[in-house]
Amino acid sequence: MEKLASLICEPCSKNVPPLSPKEAFTRLKSLSQWQIVEHDGIMKLSRCFKFRDFASALAFTQRVGDIAEQAGHHPVIITEWAKTTVTWWTHTIKGLQLNDFILAARTDEVAD
Numbered sequence: 001m002e003k004l005a006s007l008i009c010e011p012c013s014k015n016v017p018p019l020s021p022k023e024a025f026t027r028l029k030s031l032s033q034w035q036i037v038e039h040d041g042i043m044k045l046s047r048c049f050k051f052r053d054f055a056s057a058l059a060f061t062q063r064v065g066d067i068a069e070q071a072g073h074h075p076v077i078i079t080e081w082a083k084t085t086v087t088w089w090t091h092t093i094k095g096l097q098l099n100d101f102i103l104a105a106r107t108d109e110v111a112d
């Protein structure tokens with residue numbers, strides 16, 4: 001099976017429906033330590049990354065930002081002392097699409 005992180009992120013048009021819960025939870029099996037959360041009826045993919053201090057959490061934040069800019073797809077990132085929470089979803093369709101899972105996998109790759 002192809003590595004999720006190496007799949008191509010396609011620009012997501014607003015006509016594409018979000019993944020169904022069944023599809024989203026199936027995709028979730030390809031990730032570890034991520035969870036699907038729901039805010040205002042919108043399913044999102046979220047994970048909290050722990051670090052030894054704020055500087056490490058901030059450096060990771062920048063690496064995630066670089067991934068987002070490269071893909072043209074952006075998460076919510078909450079950076080605190082020794083932890084960074086990253087939450088992905090596709091704003092234009094108010095839900096999850098494959099891009100979100102691809103970028104979550106790429107986020108894991110820059111976590112160490």
Ligand SMILES: C[C@H](O)[C@H](O)[C@H]1CNC2=NC(N)=NC(=O)C2=N1
Pocket residue numbers: 072073074075088089090091092093
């Ligand atoms: C114009 C710009 O490309 C769009 O607004 C992009 C920016 N980044 C984005 N990021 C996310 N997560 N969802 C979007 O729908 C989205 N749209």
